[in-house]
Amino acid sequence: MIVANWKMHFDYKKALEVGCAIKSKLSDAKAEIAVCAPFVYLKDLSECFKNSNIKLGAQNLYFEDEGAYTGEVSAMMLKSVGCQIVIVGHSERRQLFGEDDNMINKKIKSAIKHNITPILCVGESLSQRQNNETFTIIENQLAKDLLDIKETVIIAYEPIWAIGSGKVANSEQIFEVHEFIKKFIDTKVLYGGSVNAQNAGELSKIQNVDGFLVGGASLDAQKFYEIALNFEKEKGVS
């Protein structure tokens, strides 16, 4: 599974241009492909992704369905514009907007209630890794974020120090964290953090990597396409 996280990029015209280019390049992809776009572009992207295998995703949600929550967007609303996937607990939201595990847990439950597949992001900071706290941090995030949740949640392992830094985690680091996550919950685990067209093939060789959550390189349809292609080649997805 290869997921684009566009973060807060593009104006309307560019979002539709890149979204539609991704659709035309990847509509026959064997790997599962999803694009997580800013809220305001979702409706039109859902039109563009119609009759293709590309899934539509959001990058956040609020856990209540409706009410006096100025500026928020609910799972019910996302579902009504064709959203099938939602990223929850991205480190940027945890760090910049103080999103805590309790809130993340409620968001995941709300997504599931509306039949939207959550992608839960977990990962350690550089200082946590240097202090040998990686597994404690990840176990803590998984335990709290997935409290009382039995349904399918996709996990993305995104070491904070690897995001947007050009510093990719090495194969051993990724393998052992994915193994740890899979012991906690038997599900798909994606890797995220400086994935690009050049390193995607090598990263795909890691047996327990089930796909990628791609930031920067997903802003270019050709680069995103090459990542998916290299993944399919290495994994023998056909």
Ligand SMILES: O=C(CO)COP(=O)(O)O
């Ligand atoms: O945060 C990420 C995806 O959610 C990763 O971002 P980059 O691919 O830009 O490092």
